[in-house]
Amino acid sequence: MDDFWAGALWALKIWLYLIISLIMIPAMFGFSLGISETYMNILVKTLEVLTLVFFMSLIDRHALSYADTSILGLIQRENGSMEKELEELRQSRPKPPVGGDFTLSDCFYFTRRGIESIVDDEVTQRFTSEELVSWNLLTRTNNDFQYISLKLTLVYGLGIIVRYCILAPLRITLAIIGLSWLVIGTSAVGMLPNWRIKFWLSEWVHVMCYRICARGLSATIRYHNRENKPKKGGICVANHTSPIDIVILCNDGCYAMVGQVHGGLMGVVQRAMVRSCPHVWFERSEMKDRHLVTKRLRDHVNDKTKLPILIFPEGTCINNTSVMMFKKGSFEIGATIYPVAIKYDPKFGDAFWNSSKYSMVSYLLRMMTSWALVCNVWYLPAMHQQEGEDAVQFANRVKSAIAHQGGLVDLQWDGGLKRAKVKETFKEQQQKKYSSVVVRDDSSSNSD
Amino acid sequence: MGSRASRLLREEEIEEIKKETGFSHSQITRLYSRFTSLDKGENGTLSREDFQRIPELAINPLGDRIINAFFPEGEDQVNFRGFMRTLAHFRPIEDNEKNKNASASEPLNSRTNKLLFAFRLYDLDRDDKISRDELLQVLEKVDVEQKMSIRFLH
Numbered sequence: 001m002d003d004f005w006a007g008a009l010w011a012l013k014i015w016l017y018l019i020i021s022l023i024m025i026p027a028m029f030g031f032s033l034g035i036s037e038t039y040m041n042i043l044v045k046t047l048e049v050l051t052l053v054f055f056m057s058l059i060d061r062h063a064l065s066y067a068d069t070s071i072l073g074l075i076q077r078e079n080g081s082m083e084k085e086l087e088e089l090r091q092s093r094p095k096p097p098v099g100g101d102f103t104l105s106d107c108f109y110f111t112r113r114g115i116e117s118i119v120d121d122e123v124t125q126r127f128t129s130e131e132l133v134s135w136n137l138l139t140r141t142n143n144d145f146q147y148i149s150l151k152l153t154l155v156y157g158l159g160i161i162v163r164y165c166i167l168a169p170l171r172i173t174l175a176i177i178g179l180s181w182l183v184i185g186t187s188a189v190g191m192l193p194n195w196r197i198k199f200w201l202s203e204w205v206h207v208m209c210y211r212i213c214a215r216g217l218s219a220t221i222r223y224h225n226r227e228n229k230p231k232k233g234g235i236c237v238a239n240h241t242s243p244i245d246i247v248i249l250c251n252d253g254c255y256a257m258v259g260q261v262h263g264g265l266m267g268v269v270q271r272a273m274v275r276s277c278p279h280v281w282f283e284r285s286e287m288k289d290r291h292l293v294t295k296r297l298r299d300h301v302n303d304k305t306k307l308p309i310l311i312f313p314e315g316t317c318i319n320n321t322s323v324m325m326f327k328k329g330s331f332e333i334g335a336t337i338y339p340v341a342i343k344y345d346p347k348f349g350d351a352f353w354n355s356s357k358y359s360m361v362s363y364l365l366r367m368m369t370s371w372a373l374v375c376n377v378w379y380l381p382a383m384h385q386q387e388g389e390d391a392v393q394f395a396n397r398v399k400s401a402i403a404h405q406g407g408l409v410d411l412q413w414d415g416g417l418k419r420a421k422v423k424e425t426f427k428e429q430q431q432k433k434y435s436s437v438v439v440r441d442d443s444s445s446n447s448d
Numbered sequence: 449m450g451s452r453a454s455r456l457l458r459e460e461e462i463e464e465i466k467k468e469t470g471f472s473h474s475q476i477t478r479l480y481s482r483f484t485s486l487d488k489g490e491n492g493t494l495s496r497e498d499f500q501r502i503p504e505l506a507i508n509p510l511g512d513r514i515i516n517a518f519f520p521e522g523e524d525q526v527n528f529r530g531f532m533r534t535l536a537h538f539r540p541i542e543d544n545e546k547n548k549n550a551s552a553s554e555p556l557n558s559r560t561n562k563l564l565f566a567f568r569l570y571d572l573d574r575d576d577k578i579s580r581d582e583l584l585q586v587l588e589k590v591d592v593e594q595k596m597s598i599r600f601l602h
């Protein structure tokens with residue numbers, strides 16, 4: 001019995017030494033031994049072969065239509081304006097000489113639009129994970145595919161063993177090491193007096209810990225346009241898909257975080273981080289006071305020695321197929337905005353955190369049992385608020401730039417619709433538009 | 449298994465729905481996917497709240513009445529069959545259907561049934577109180593088949 005424990009302890013020691021030498025040290029100093037690259041290459045080749053096998057089996061079963069509909073969507077919409085379509089409906093009736101008209105057939109337009117939105121709408125699909133065209137051997141993406149063939153099932157079984165028994169323990173170990181090192185390292189640096197070396201050390205500790213965490217997720221990140229990286233005294237805005245966005249961005253630079261003070265483990269991490277360099281943490285009560293929030297952010301930005309602030313203006317996690325409305329708060333401060341676009345590759349693992357379905361812990365476990373995390377980060381050129389542009393317009397301009405670069409759909413809807421109902425004012429806008437068609441005041445009909 | 453469909457659709461059910469509504473196999477499975485994604489309670493039926501969660505529908509002036517059309521008299525839940533039956537009204541009329549056997553029961557997406565759907569949107573207490581002749585006269589020249597159809601992709 002003792003032998004067993006001695007043997008287990010010895011194996012654990014070897015395991016830890018291997019991890020430290022092969023993964024931690026390269027991460028600390030920023031070079032790579034090529035292990036991750038080899039893994040990724042094998043993974044990509046395997047998935048390519050699998051996609052081929054998958055489509056062949058679909059052809060055998062005459063079920064190729066699956067692939068078509070998931071790319072094209074369910075229906076083909078006619079995007080005519082309300083006025084144009086109502087006019088078409090009323091073609092057969094004589095136009096009244098003055099004022100507007102109401103016809104019973106007007107309801108056709110609204111009914112059709114309503115049913116179209118029931119079948120396929122722009123918004124609700126953004127709060128669930130993106131659908132894949134072909135299966136990538138993860139149970140969680142196998143909604144429509146079900147049982148395909150014996151070969152595929154065997155490979156899938158092998159995949160489970162690899163993911164849960166080899167990759168997951170490795171990643172969990174790395175994550176624990178990374179987080180504890182973050183807390184210890186930042187506290188240690190925080191005890192130094194304010195010499196120049198403190199800033200340098202603090203940055204190094206932060207980046208190192210985030211690099212370890214990134215290795216803990218088998219993350220492959222490609223940074224584009226690094227000459228546009230956010231500088232001190234600015235605000236960095238990015239689209240939000242999951243808490244891992246922070247790890248992704250902080251692998252390449254140091255940012256000041258903004259957020260609520262949490263209790264428990266998160267609170268410990270937050271307090272440690274703030275010792276080594278200034279972050280902006282708010283008490284829950286302070287968050288309600290918009291002027292206080294704006295003032296604190298403005299103070300931080302105006303101090304040119306402080307790090308750029310990282311903000312996610314959507315306010316909630318979206319599934320990385322679109323960018324939703326940016327809240328105007330951070331655009332009112334008057335600082336330079338550095339937009340960043342983050343796009344994950346869904347083939348290797350779904351990064352979206354569906355907070356209504358999964359808790360943080362189960363989300364992280366899912367991340368650690370995916371194949372890998374592949375993403376592209378684009379740094380966009382800095383933007384300033386222009387003359388005569390208000391905060392909302394500025395926010396929309398930044399949002400469009402990010403959506404365009406990341407290949408995401410630019411939506412005007414509020415991410416808060418994930419949980420809240422749509423505001424009555426939007427319905428009233430539609431009603432107003434329709435009533436102006438019905439009433440059609442004299443000024444416009446006189447010009448006919 | 450963690451999949452969205454808490455219950456998979458059986459082949460016999462798909463066949464029945466196909467016969468009743470005229471949708472194709474893949475359209476039915478895709479619409480079932482959509483049905484389950486709207487079904488937040490995961491109990492196989494949709495309630496009025498599930499529909500109201502769609503923002504584009506919530507801002508539609510006729511939104512509430514369209515939602516009502518899905519629910520049979522006095523009920524608060526609609527299952528997948530009912531969902532498909534209502535959507536079937538909006539399938540376009542195909543040419544080969546126009547010459548079908550006259551004795552077969554009228555398909556759900558016929559001109560008359562489309563008009564009946566629109567009629568019921570006005571007739572809130574469902575007692576046929578709007579003068580039907582008047583309505584049909586008004587709608588005589590309107591291209592009902594096109595305006596009350598949605599182009600479903602196969």
